Amino acid sequence: MKKSDKFVVSCQQCGLNALCIPYSLTHEEMDEVDGVVKRGKPLQRGENLFTTGTTFNSFYAIRSGAIKSYNIDENGEEHVIGFSLPGEILGLDAIDTAKHVSSAKALETTSICEIPYSQVETLSSKIHNLQAHMYRLLSREIREDQELQMLLGKKTAEEKIGTFLLNLSLRYEQRKLSSTLFRLPMARTDIGNYLGLAVETVSRVFTRLQCNGGIKVEGKEVEILDRRYLCEIAHSALPNP
């Protein structure tokens, strides 16, 4: 097996384009990065990848499936922090405390790649482009979180759901999956919890968007019928005009 092949197998299939930055690493460096990525056994629906308070050793890249990140507050209430789809990375919020500050649960059968943090730390000292990439990765998450804050603080239920659907659509597209027809891996409850809405509101907005011809919903299957209309609803710039 050539080095570049190995790289392709454990890295790009992992959706780890992010970590690997093929355009700026030598084959040798790719191989090194490649070497630290571990493929774990798939998680079953409902299984936890990690839970709050446990020691942070690795972050993870989703290969297939979907993960829900959440926290349980003092009153035992769940708070959904986000959803991770294939090709995305999670666990970066735990670097600072060395303990996981949230829990991560599989929403469906999910296979993941484990990326031991200590090795990334060591490797990124040596490979300058990997370090630069880690900084960008972390920075991007900060920026995305800030966008979400605006969504949560200032937008109406319709704007929240519209933006949520368009965001999912974009993320699937980035992974070469259909951007117009996809399956929501999470329950309505999770969507509501994530967006700060009651389940009933989520349901009602879905129905309303369907009545207006923007989408077609059937259980967890969603089809985006009128992207332009959804963008209007979301009051955000067109992700893909």
Added chain:
Amino acid sequence: MKKSDKFVVSCQQCGLNALCIPYSLTHEEMDEVDGVVKRGKPLQRGENLFTTGTTFNSFYAIRSGAIKSYNIDENGEEHVIGFSLPGEILGLDAIDTAKHVSSAKALETTSICEIPYSQVETLSSKIHNLQAHMYRLLSREIREDQELQMLLGKKTAEEKIGTFLLNLSLRYEQRKLSSTLFRLPMARTDIGNYLGLAVETVSRVFTRLQCNGGIKVEGKEVEILDRRYLCEIAHSALPNP
């Protein structure tokens, strides 16, 4: 001037304990980190440190004063992202895009330290502890943003304001300033905008908290009278019991 003195001058006074990590850097390393930090001329109230879309070259540490980070949306509406107080760092969200994704404006006369990103990148490849620290710094911001998301999505007006005040109190305390008596550097409008509340609601909650003896407000001066009560209102764990 001894090296350690120089370090103290441009670094600790900057509130850059964060960047310097005295406990894990040698004097030589401290001196190197020290060397890249530039002290700029103070900003006057209303002056911008940077604006959305401009090239990102440096991030900044607040030495004194206060900064408001914000964005202007398509409709010309301002959205307040956050406030930076002495000893805190801002601009980390721009690493990814190489352009500033938000604007930063001085809320009062503010002196800052400029930290050229390219130099931190270079230096952190060489000084492993600096790299590790940068990762922690970025990771912490992600975690804090996630906490804010929960606040914005699921909490009532009282919980939001209560948490906001306790958070400010904690941040002042960390910088050895009074945690019980301080001046709000931002307008009510900014607080409301930041927390996703109407100005009027902010005003009303302030009055209500004052009536219940939790705080004393007089214009921008705030005194925390009953921390325990505020914590109850905020429905959060006591930051300092």
Added chain:
DNA sequence: CGATTTGTTGATCTTACTCAATAATCGTGG
């Protein structure tokens, strides 16, 4: 196949927004 969870729809209630009026504070120039 029945039981349990998950999703939808309707009716009512509550929180916080909006609009409006007034009061206080700030900044500026005489």
Added chain:
DNA sequence: CCACGATTATTGAGTAAGATCAACAAATCG
């Protein structure tokens, strides 16, 4: 320093968006 206008803050009254409660339908699972 004070007077002026402009901005910023407070308070009240009415309204609307979304929460809650409740009932039912549909999907999922053992």
